[in-house]
Amino acid sequence: MCHGPLLHRNPAPLDVVFPADSSRLAQVRSALRGWLAQCDLPPYQVQDVLLASGEACANAIEHGHRDSPGGPVRLSAEARFDALRLTIADSGRWKAPRPGIDGHRGRGVALMRALMQQVTITSGPTGTTVDMYTKIAR
Secondary structure, three states: OOOOOOOOOOOOOEEEEEEOOHHHHHHHHHHHHHHHHHHHHHHHHHHHHHHHHHHHHHHHHHHHHHOOOOOEEEEEEOOOEEEEEEEEOOOOOOOOOOOOEEEEEEEEHHHHHHHOOOEEEEEEEEEEEEEEEEOOOO
């Protein structure tokens, strides 16, 4: 298969399910980094995606599973010709930010939105899902 400008082969989708435990974040980050290496992204964009997804995974652990430690978190990633889509899902409910009490915290969602072109957070009775999308810089 030719890897010229008109034809680009992307890696198979990534799907990682891990227990909601912060000790697993490094392992998940490593799996995502290996997958991103196959996507032919510029290094700065790899860092942006790793940081945004790390924030979403940390939120899923801290907020989504605060009442059920070790519950499942799923990170899925898919590369298309010109875009990446990542989904991080948990089975819990995020707590509302408390600006007066948690003044030094609560910047994760803003960071995700700054690093990715589109971030949608959907919470419901079965959990919270963060969908992130960005065009691939070439």
